[in-house]
Amino acid sequence: MTAGAVRLTVNRASSSVPSPSSGSQVLPVFDNFTICRCIQKKFAGKEHFTVGSLTNDLQTAGIIPEMTSWASVLRLLHSMEFKYKTSQRKMYVRKESLEIVCRRITALRDLRRQREEGRVVVYVDEAWFTTRMAHNREWADTTQDITSPTYSHQVPPGEGERFVVVAAGTNEGFIDGAYLCYLAKTNQGDYHGEMNAKLFKQWLTTQLLPSLPEPSVLVLDNAPYHSTLLEESRCPTSATKKADLVRWVQQRRISFRPSATRSELLLICKKNRPERRLRVRLNKNNSSENA
Structure with missing residues (x-):
């Protein structure tokens, strides 16, 4: 058993949350692990959920009583160390020139x-x-x-x-x-x-x-x-091949030296854009x- 699994057992085996609508209604302790597995199944399926939708799903599956309020489920999630936080997304901002x-x-x-x-x-x-x-x-x-x-x-x-x-x-x-x-x-x-x-x-x-x-x-x-x-x-760019530079200049009847290098030809093209x-x-x- 990993350290994470031990921590999971300690934190989630002792929480029982009464419903605010009924002081006598208590969620069974063993259901906490079932709820945990249900949530992790949603995570594995890339499913986004709210406390309200989770409550409905747990009630439909018979994991919690039908009269359980979403507030009780919310307190249970916090006691199980689930937190509602900002998504893990990276944002990059480039400084303008x-x-x-x-x-x-x-x-x-x-x-x-x-x-x-x-x-x-x-x-x-x-x-x-x-x-x-x-x-x-x-x-x-x-x-x-x-x-x-x-x-x-x-x-x-x-x-x-x-x-x-x-x-x-x-x-x-x-x-x-x-x-x-x-x-x-x-x-x-x-x-x-x-x-x-x-x-x-x-x-x-x-x-x-x-x-x-x-x-x-x-x-x-x-x-x-x-x-x-x-x-x-x-107009040709720095990615244009030398043969294409020569062809572009010749088509426009622009004079150039036969021994001109690629850099010189590119400069001639830019001047005659x-x-x-x-x-x-x-x-x-x-x-x-x-x-």
Whole structure:
């Protein structure tokens, strides 16, 4: 028998809790172990529960009397060293650079100018959720090690079927008719992999634009499918092969030395970067057209 098992026996063999509704009703001592096994079974099944739902389940299973109140079960859980605490989830916050801070300030000033000119500011974004999203707080068995599968239900945030949601809204709420929700093909990785330029353009032109008030201005993030460039307006990057750099420069009839290195060719490409042209361009009437 492990040390944890000894502790479990000591802490859970001596608790009997009277019901507040009846001073004579007492939970049998031997039921404590049955209740413990029932809770640990929920943890193993990644099931989130409350005191109320646990009470109902225990009553249905005949483990506790039907007249037992949830307050009695709550006191019993505390006596068995179960605690209701913050879920074990790690959150990482990345410090923003000075450039990002300044770009945000510029964007906020631009938004204020757009509002002053009478335009409706519409925010567009995507998110995802699963059928088994984690709760902020949960019951945990403090007699178990935190790494034990019976410590709590410990559902990873990305577990379960994943749905992608696309929507747009203003300070008055969501835009009617611009809501899109679909089942993702995979529940792994970033949800941006489930969205592409073709799907975004279809949603933009068939759902969002016809539903927008006029005049409006759209606020989007830097997701690549929000601003897909035309092929002729793309500029080589540091990942481009040297042969492709040479081909790009030759197609645009830009002079360069035959002995130029890859770094020199990349610098020439950046100096001759073409004007950005997007596949979807919005005009002043909130309609879209191909660039």
